[in-house]
Amino acid sequence: MxxxxxxxxxxxxxxxxxxxxxxxxxxxxxxxxxxxxxxxxxxxxxxxxxxxxxxxxxxxxxxxxxxxxxxxxxxxxxxxxxxxxxxxxxxxxxxxxxxxxxxxxxxxDGLFTRFELEEFVRLKSSYTKEFYRRMKQFRSTGFWSVNLDEFKRLMDIPVNYRMCDIDVKVLKPIQKELKEKYGLKIQKTYNTKGRGRPAVSGFIFTFLKPVNIENK
CATH class of the missing domain: 1.10.10.10 (Winged helix-like DNA-binding domain superfamily/Winged helix DNA-binding domain)
Incomplete structure (x- = not known):
């Protein structure tokens, strides 16, 4: 949802x-x-x-x-x-x-402890809040791979957003708010089939697991 x-x-x-x-x-x-x-x-x-x-x-x-x-x-x-x-x-x-x-x-997803709720409300961007909620579902692995269409659906991104819009309005605020604490890294995956410039097909997000955050 x-x-x-x-x-x-x-x-x-x-x-x-x-x-x-x-x-x-x-x-x-x-x-x-x-x-x-x-x-x-x-x-x-x-x-x-x-x-x-x-x-x-x-x-x-x-x-x-x-x-x-x-x-x-x-x-x-x-x-x-x-x-x-x-x-x-x-x-x-x-x-x-x-x-x-x-x-x-x-x-x-059973993931919102009192501490996590406090952290959630401090986030400014609604995209970051939604990403945080999704990210917590993968906190045991620190790895989330998702195709572009599914990412758009989960994040409720407007259908008219191009990749450049997603970079600026979605990924940039997420990276800004979560990179320092969670070591968040965003890797784009590409569809290399066909001619022309490869199109973005999805993302691989990697981030620190809770035990690593506590030891930072």
Whole structure:
């Protein structure tokens, strides 16, 4: 599920909520202060701004399509069954479809510890945030190989982006924010078949595994 269309702070809120809902009951209530602390929210922002961001995040969330298709069936479902912003008591209540609650695990892939969530919210670019989420799925190997079309889909890159656009608007901010700590290296792979200049066919990302980061 690509989440790149969320604004940076909306994505922080979404990941903070679902990472705390894993393996919980069907409904979980969060206080405003708890969420603000999780996402390192600017204290100078007004409460009205926070309300708007909570509302905007959910408006985008309900437009996300969940499901899968096989030869025998097509499945679509709503993951979240309730989202109540209580302005008076300063809480957010979120209800999840119990039958498909395992999807929460798939979205975070069980990788967001408190430390990783804090690191996630410090990232500035929404592309970097989405890449970070994908990268963590390969942290045991420090290696991720992906073809270009799949990378575009996972990162929700506009279809009209050329390779030069991806270099500047996607890969450059990712490299800038993650290279120093994770030793991130980006290698392009090429389709050498046919005539003319070889076209980029995918990427190989290599980065430090957690034990190596701790020893830096």
């Amino acid at each position: 690509a989440l790149r269309n969320f604004k940076s702070k909306e994505l922080d809120l979404f990941i903070a909520i679902i990472s705390r809902m894993r393996d919980k009951e069907e409904e979980v209530t969060f206080s405003f202060d708890y969420l603000k602390n999780l996402i390192q929210y600017e204290t100078s922002n007004s409460i009205e701004t926070f309300h708007k961001e909570l509302k905007s995040m959910y408006n985008k969330l309900i437009k996300c399509v969940y499901g899968w298709e096989t030869e025998d069936e097509i499945v679509r479902f709503v993951l979240f069954t309730e989202y109540t912003i209580d302005k008076k008591n300063k809480t957010v209540k979120v209800g999840v479809n119990k039958k498909y609650s395992w999807v929460l695990n798939a979205i975070t």
